[in-house]
Amino acid sequence: MKNDSSFLFSGLHFDRKKFANDFSRFEEKKISDKLVEDLSLVESAKSEAEEKEEIEKEEKVPARKRKRVVSETVEGFNVFRSSKSESYIMNVENEKAEKRASKKKREFYRQLERDALFRKKLNIHVSGNDIPSPLQNFAELSSRYGCEPKLLHNLEALGFKEPTPIQRQSMPVLLSGRECFACAPTGSGKTLAFVFPMLMKLKHASKDGIRAVILCPTRELAAQTTRECKKMAKGYQFRVKLMTKQIVRKADLSKFYCDILISTPLRLRLAVRKKKMDLSRVEYLVLDESDKLFEVGLIKQIDSVVKACSNPSIIRSLFSATLPDYVEELARTIMYDAVRVIVGRKNTASDTVKQKLIFAGSEEGKLLALRQSFQESLNPPVLIFLQSKERAKELYTELSVFNIRVGVLHSDLSQTERENAVDDFRAGKTWVLIATDVIARGMDFKGVNCVINYDFPDSAAAYIHRIGRSGRAGRSGEAITLYTEEDILFLRSIANVMSASGCEVPSHIMALPKQKWKKHRPQRESISTNGKDLEAKK
Numbered sequence: 123m124k125n126d127s128s129f130l131f132s133g134l135h136f137d138r139k140k141f142a143n144d145f146s147r148f149e150e151k152k153i154s155d156k157l158v159e160d161l162s163l164v165e166s167a168k169s170e171a172e173e174k175e176e177i178e179k180e181e182k183v184p185a186r187k188r189k190r191v192v193s194e195t196v197e198g199f200n201v202f203r204s205s206k207s208e209s210y211i212m213n214v215e216n217e218k219a220e221k222r223a224s225k226k227k228r229e230f231y232r233q234l235e236r237d238a239l240f241r242k243k244l245n246i247h248v249s250g251n252d253i254p255s256p257l258q259n260f261a262e263l264s265s266r267y268g269c270e271p272k273l274l275h276n277l278e279a280l281g282f283k284e285p286t287p288i289q290r291q292s293m294p295v296l297l298s299g300r301e302c303f304a305c306a307p308t309g310s311g312k313t314l315a316f317v318f319p320m321l322m323k324l325k326h327a328s329k330d331g332i333r334a335v336i337l338c339p340t341r342e343l344a345a346q347t348t349r350e351c352k353k354m355a356k357g358y359q360f361r362v363k364l365m366t367k368q369i370v371r372k373a374d375l376s377k378f379y380c381d382i383l384i385s386t387p388l389r390l391r392l393a394v395r396k397k398k399m400d401l402s403r404v405e406y407l408v409l410d411e412s413d414k415l416f417e418v419g420l421i422k423q424i425d426s427v428v429k430a431c432s433n434p435s436i437i438r439s440l441f442s443a444t445l446p447d448y449v450e451e452l453a454r455t456i457m458y459d460a461v462r463v464i465v466g467r468k469n470t471a472s473d474t475v476k477q478k479l480i481f482a483g484s485e486e487g488k489l490l491a492l493r494q495s496f497q498e499s500l501n502p503p504v505l506i507f508l509q510s511k512e513r514a515k516e517l518y519t520e521l522s523v524f525n526i527r528v529g530v531l532h533s534d535l536s537q538t539e540r541e542n543a544v545d546d547f548r549a550g551k552t553w554v555l556i557a558t559d560v561i562a563r564g565m566d567f568k569g570v571n572c573v574i575n576y577d578f579p580d581s582a583a584a585y586i587h588r589i590g591r592s593g594r595a596g597r598s599g600e601a602i603t604l605y606t607e608e609d610i611l612f613l614r615s616i617a618n619v620m621s622a623s624g625c626e627v628p629s630h631i632m633a634l635p636k637q638k639w640k641k642h643r644p645q646r647e648s649i650s651t652n653g654k655d656l657e658a659k660k
């Protein structure tokens with residue numbers, strides 16, 4: 123008070139010794155004010171006036187008393203208050219804080235309830251700590267996470283109006299800086315679910331090393347993901363790079379930088395081990411088709427890439443349409459406090475695909491059945507899967523004599539031939555694409571009407587991914603699986619997948635014994651009509 127320049131207080135001397143008790147209470151008051159202030163920081167954003175009004179209503183304190191509480195800010199005067207009024211003020215303040223805290227708690231539980239209902243409606247299952255609310259719409263990417271309008275506009279330009287269920291839940295998880303493993307049906311928009319948060323978090327282009335890595339099991343999928351990334355990042359300077367053979371051939375990659383690098387594990391491992399590529403600054407790592415990446419043939423490569431991404435604050439995520447338990451267990455060993463997001467039932471096929479099983483008797487029977495069905499009705503685009511490149515070549519030879527535009531894709535082709543096969547099928551230049559499992563996962567061919575499993579798939583997961591090339595993004599599709607005597611032992615597993623996604627399965631198939639299934643690739647007779655029915659070829 124001594125230093126107070128206000129003339130109102132001139133001549134007033136404050137004896138600290140005499141009023142020591144009151145003075146100490148005054149100090150306490152200051153602390154409690156600070157406490158209240160801290161608590162109110164936690165409160166949801168509300169204008170001060172609104173807040174005051176609400177509190178006054180809630181407390182129902184008579185106007186006179188409230189006035190006293192408000193007037194106490196004049197420094198020095200409060201020391202003359204009686205201890206009774208002081209404790210009254212303290213109580214009021216404490217009550218206020220408690221009320222705010224309990225209101226906050228109530229609102230928190232209400233929000234949890236709303237989230238649970240919304241997830242139930244969309245068939246989203248989550249587990250983990252403090253899981254952020256699912257998105258109501260894409261606009262929430264701005265209001266909740268500060269997405270730039272320009273970036274949001276790209277979604278609109280791509281024709282994406284509403285987030286899909288996997289996007290609604292996994293995007294907030296990643297945007298909250300949490301690690302995530304996600305499983306959602308084929309064609310349900312997982313690519314956007316991991317690419318978009320990455321672009322939002324990276325914010326702008328930077329030359330600060332390699333900032334994000336997406337691993338895909340095949341070159342075709344890596345190329346497709348690169349293209350999708352670029353579309354979403356339109357208007358930004360982000361350097362989105364596909365790890366090509368040419369890049370890997372460079373002598374030294376220690377100075378290589380880009381914002382997002384998309385690669386197969388083999389090429390990235392090579393670049394890290396032999397060409398000194400530095401992944402220590404990677405902030406985001408995505409393992410797409412994670413269960414494939416965790417298979418025996420690739421796990422070593424994944425392991426060395428994961429180790430090379432040594433940034434302690436890295437955010438890792440795993441995405442796939444199939445997530446076996448062993449992959450989840452493995453994932454947990456490398457992830458920190460991850461959130462698990464499952465859409466629908468784990469390891470089930472998309473319910474937009476009508477599935478059929480056809481007994482073809484023998485290899486010859488398969489070819490006759492296929493040719494007959496093409497003669498009766500061919501509804502392109504059609505994808506045909508075979509178990510090996512040799513068999514893909516054989517079927518291609520058999521079908522290319524027909525008057526239908528057919529293409530083939532397998533690992534014996536050069537990179538350019540593989541790219542051309544995909545591009546021609548996408549552009550409608552070929553109506554039927556014969557392929558091995560190299561394009562069974564992740565490839566997004568718009569509007570594939572029918573997938574034919576000419577050879578029985580080698581696992582239930584392979585079946586789910588193969589038939590998932592059809593019926594994407596809500597469209598309907600069809601899948602036909604031909605089988606012979608050799609496949610009967612494994613029929614039940616496919617039948618289970620079919621019935622889980624609502625398809626009818628003959629009861630004699632559902633009655634077959636369950637079989638533990640590892641890989642099923644029987645030796646099959648070569649594909650040829652052996653000169654029969656040659657008339658049909660002409």
Ligand SMILES: Nc1ncnc2c1ncn2[C@@H]1O[C@H](COP(=O)(O)OP(=O)(O)OP(=O)(O)O)[C@@H](O)[C@H]1O
Nearest residue numbers: 282284285286308309310311312313443564566595
């Ligand atoms: N919110 C959305 N609204 C409409 N279409 C969308 C949306 N998000 C993605 N898509 C489209 O859905 C299709 C499938 O998306 P995507 O390839 O990401 O599926 P996926 O879940 O990764 O499938 P898979 O498991 O086979 O890899 C794409 O053509 C994509 O453009």
